Amino acid sequence: MHVVTLGPAGTYSHRAAQSIADGSVSFRESVTEIVAAVADGEFERGVVPVENSIEGSVDESLDALADREVSVVQEIVSPIRHALLAQAPEFDTVASHPQALAQCREYLKENYPDVAQEAVASTARGVERAREDPSVAAIGHPANDGSPAQGGGEGDGLQRIAENIQDRDSNATRFLVVAPESARSDAGGKTSLVVYPGANYPGLLLELLESFAEREINLSRAESRPSGRRLGDYCFHFDIEAGLYEARTTQALEEIEEICANGWVCRLGSYDTEHVVE
Numbered sequence: 176m177h178v179v180t181l182g183p184a185g186t187y188s189h190r191a192a193q194s195i196a197d198g199s200v201s202f203r204e205s206v207t208e209i210v211a212a213v214a215d216g217e218f219e220r221g222v223v224p225v226e227n228s229i230e231g232s233v234d235e236s237l238d239a240l241a242d243r244e245v246s247v248v249q250e251i252v253s254p255i256r257h258a259l260l261a262q263a264p265e266f267d268t269v270a271s272h273p274q275a276l277a278q279c280r281e282y283l284k285e286n287y288p289d290v291a292q293e294a295v296a297s298t299a300r301g302v303e304r305a306r307e308d309p310s311v312a313a314i315g316h317p318a319n320d321g322s323p324a325q326g327g328g329e330g331d332g333l334q335r336i337a338e339n340i341q342d343r344d345s346n347a348t349r350f351l352v353v354a355p356e357s358a359r360s361d362a363g364g365k366t367s368l369v370v371y372p373g374a375n376y377p378g379l380l381l382e383l384l385e386s387f388a389e390r391e392i393n394l395s396r397a398e399s400r401p402s403g404r405r406l407g408d409y410c411f412h413f414d415i416e417a418g419l420y421e422a423r424t425t426q427a428l429e430e431i432e433e434i435c436a437n438g439w440v441c442r443l444g445s446y447d448t449e450h451v452v453e
């Protein structure tokens with residue numbers, strides 16, 4: 176299985192991708208490019224972060240899933256335990272992915288109030304910055320210290336200045352495995368949907384939610400994202416705890432399709448049990 180994810184090597188997305196790849200993993204610099212590469216048939220699977228327990232949705236992933244014709248075939252949940260990595264304990268700047276900086280907001284405020292924060296494309300990109308520049312520290316997975324045990328080369332080692340610096344021990348990120356549309360499955364206990372009602376009236380959202388509630392379908396996530404067409408116009412992302420193969424799901428979606436007669440309903444697919452990667 177040829178898999179693409181957020182690079183360079185050493186990101187949390189890379190670790191999640193390794194759990195499903197039987198060969199090498201390729202990298203792109205953004206989740207939009209990853210979803211596009213799968214939609215265009217360059218890769219069989221892509222792994223993108225979609226939700227974090229502290230910071231919430233990864234909006235770029237939600238928008239890419241609504242914009243491109245792809246399916247979702249699996250989810251991977253990973254505990255996120257960040258380390259502070261640097262050449263030495265003194266530094267002026269901390270570089271990392273904005274999600275990682277945000278997940279360590281309180282730690283940084285308390286311990287490094289005067290250190291500048293630099294947002295980069297991924298945690299591994301921050302690690303590269305720290306390897307090149309002694310005045311920069313990175314926040315990322317502790318295995319990025321480059322020690323020989325982690326496959327690091329001589330001289331590229333960084334010190335683990337601190338470990339478990341995320342603001343909450345329960346910090347976890349949910350990744351989705353994206354596949355070409357043809358791989359979409361109706362089987363599985365969970366389903367991801369994107370709904371664009373193309374309408375705006377009192378009770379519209381309530382009607383959508385009632386279609387699930389009346390059939391005892393539990394929602395595990397509901398998010399609204401701007402449609403991009405005009406201010407106040409939204410797409411809704413729903414994850415439900417039911418498979419597309421179930422009659423109650425088919426009935427709920429038929430009803431939702433009627434409500435969204437001027438819009439569209441995208442079934443990203445059903446998938447099964449979560450897969451946890453350390």
Ligand SMILES: O=C(O)C(=O)C[C@]1(C(=O)O)C=C[C@@H](O)C=C1
Binds near residue numbers: 233272296297299
């Ligand atoms: O930069 C990385 O290492 C990523 O894989 C991205 C990402 C994210 O976008 O949420 C993934 C997991 C962590 O929550 C921090 C960053």
